[in-house]
Amino acid sequence: MDQQLLQLLINGIFVGSIIALAAVGLTLTYGILRLANFAHGDLMTLGAYFALVANLQGLNIWLAIGIGAVGTIAVALLTEKLIWKPMRDRRAAATTLIIISIGLALFLRNGIILIWGAANQRYNLPVVPALNLLGLRIPQNRIMVFVLAVVVIVALHGLLQHTKIGKAMRAVADNVDLARVSGINVEQVVVWTWVLAAGLTAVGGGMYGLITAVRPNMGWLQILPMFAAVILGGIGNPYGAIVGAFAIGIAQEVSTYWISPEYKLGVALLLMVVVLLFRPQGIFRGTF
Numbered sequence: 001m002d003q004q005l006l007q008l009l010i011n012g013i014f015v016g017s018i019i020a021l022a023a024v025g026l027t028l029t030y031g032i033l034r035l036a037n038f039a040h041g042d043l044m045t046l047g048a049y050f051a052l053v054a055n056l057q058g059l060n061i062w063l064a065i066g067i068g069a070v071g072t073i074a075v076a077l078l079t080e081k082l083i084w085k086p087m088r089d090r091r092a093a094a095t096t097l098i099i100i101s102i103g104l105a106l107f108l109r110n111g112i113i114l115i116w117g118a119a120n121q122r123y124n125l126p127v128v129p130a131l132n133l134l135g136l137r138i139p140q141n142r143i144m145v146f147v148l149a150v151v152v153i154v155a156l157h158g159l160l161q162h163t164k165i166g167k168a169m170r171a172v173a174d175n176v177d178l179a180r181v182s183g184i185n186v187e188q189v190v191v192w193t194w195v196l197a198a199g200l201t202a203v204g205g206g207m208y209g210l211i212t213a214v215r216p217n218m219g220w221l222q223i224l225p226m227f228a229a230v231i232l233g234g235i236g237n238p239y240g241a242i243v244g245a246f247a248i249g250i251a252q253e254v255s256t257y258w259i260s261p262e263y264k265l266g267v268a269l270l271l272m273v274v275v276l277l278f279r280p281q282g283i284f285r286g287t288f
Contacts, residue, residue, distance in 0.1 A: 007136050008253045014142040014211065016249025017149035021204035022222065023229040023241040024156065025197035031173045031236030032193045034094070035084065038101040040201060040226065041219030042108035047072040047202025048209040048218060049116055055123045062148070064123075065206030069199045076198035077191065079104065085190075105220065112216045120213040145207045152203060153242060156196070160238065165192050173236060224265055225252065228272040234282030243283065247271070 026040045051068030055061050083104065087097060130137045160166035165188070171179040172189045180186050205219060212218065229248045233240025251271060252264040275282060 002257075003135055005254065005257050008257055009250060010136060010138065011142075012250030012253035013246065014146055014249075015253055016246035017146045018204045018208045018211075019222065019225050019229055019249050020242045020245035021149055021152060021200045021207075022219075023226045023233075023245045024153075024238045025199075025201040025204075026226050027230045027233070027236055027238055027241040028169075028193055028197045030230070031238075032169055033084070033088075033190065036094070036098055036101070038098060038223060039079075039105040039108060040101075040197075041221075041223035042105045042112075043072055043076060043198055044201045044205035044208070044219035044222060045112060045216060046075060046108060046219075047198075047205035048214045049112055050202070051206035051209065052116075052121055052123060052214050055125075061123055061125060061210070062144075065203055068206045069202040072202035072205075073195050073198045075108075076194045080190065080194050109216055109220060116216070118216055120215045122213055123209060125210075139211070141210045145210060148203070148207065152200065156200070156238065159196075165189070169193065221265070224272075225249070225268040228268040231272050231282055232275050234284040237282070237284050240282055240284035 022040065022044050025043075026037065029035050029037050029040070047065075047068040049068075050071035051061070051064045054064035054067040059067070083100060084097075087100065092100075125141075128140050130139045131143070132138075160169065168179070168184045168189050169192065171182065171184055172186055176186060179189075208218060208222070225245075225248050229244035230241050231244070232247060233242065233244030248268050248271060252267050255264050255267045
């Protein structure tokens with residue numbers, strides 16, 4: 001394989017690992033809450049900025065990303081209390097929820113610009129030389145990003161498959177009314193859904209800031225790849241979202257071998273359209 005193409009493939013794996021974390025959060029909110037949350041990308045941005053603040057105070061970057069996740073979870077739970085729960089109680093239509101989520105995305109993004117400014121910012125990190133492996137240059141931070149993403153995904157699998165709250169989440173995703181009649185505390189499941197979705201997305205945002213720069217529109221620019229990954233894998237299926245995210249990340253990066261990098265987001269859109277045309281249910285079953 002061409003050396004440049006192999007380098008792009010590896011870059012795509014790193015990018016896909018970040019998209020995977022955010023896409024899992026997005027598919028959880030849709031599968032359990034029936035909410036296509038267009039503010040999800042801006043929660044990703046918020047996590048990166050919270051991590052930036054913690055890092056600039058002298059904290060280790062990985063601890064800072066954890067603190068960023070906690071701050072983002074708090075914001076997500078606040079929006080649940082002030083916006084999403086009242087909307088569910090009123091049985092708001094899906095279109096109404098989408099419009100509200102777009103408004104919330106604009107509010108969060110402009111709030112970030114108001115507080116931190118519109119300029120690109122970077123974490124305070126020591127300069128570490130990239131590893132040279134068989135002629136491929138691999139930044140050490142990207143290796144850590146991939147490893148952390150795998151650890152988080154494995155932990156998520158354990159939670160969903162082997163804990164009481166994970167089984168309750170799967171029951172609510174299948175049939176919320178039947179789950180409620182069965183004695184499952186649906187409101188507790190909702191809270192856990194936001195904790196997982198916001199936490200995973202914030203971690204993804206913090207790690208994305210490591211390989212690019214922290215900027216106000218970073219999450220918004222990733223919302224299309226996130227939705228593409230969710231649709232490709234099967235809406236509502238977190239495992240499908242992970243597979244879809246790696247497919248999207250690799251396809252985007254490898255496409256720059258033939259086309260200008262400015263157009264690589266179009267690759268995510270193209271894959272999403274193709275899947276919708278030929279397999280609307282996605283690669284996997286749409287629930288978990």
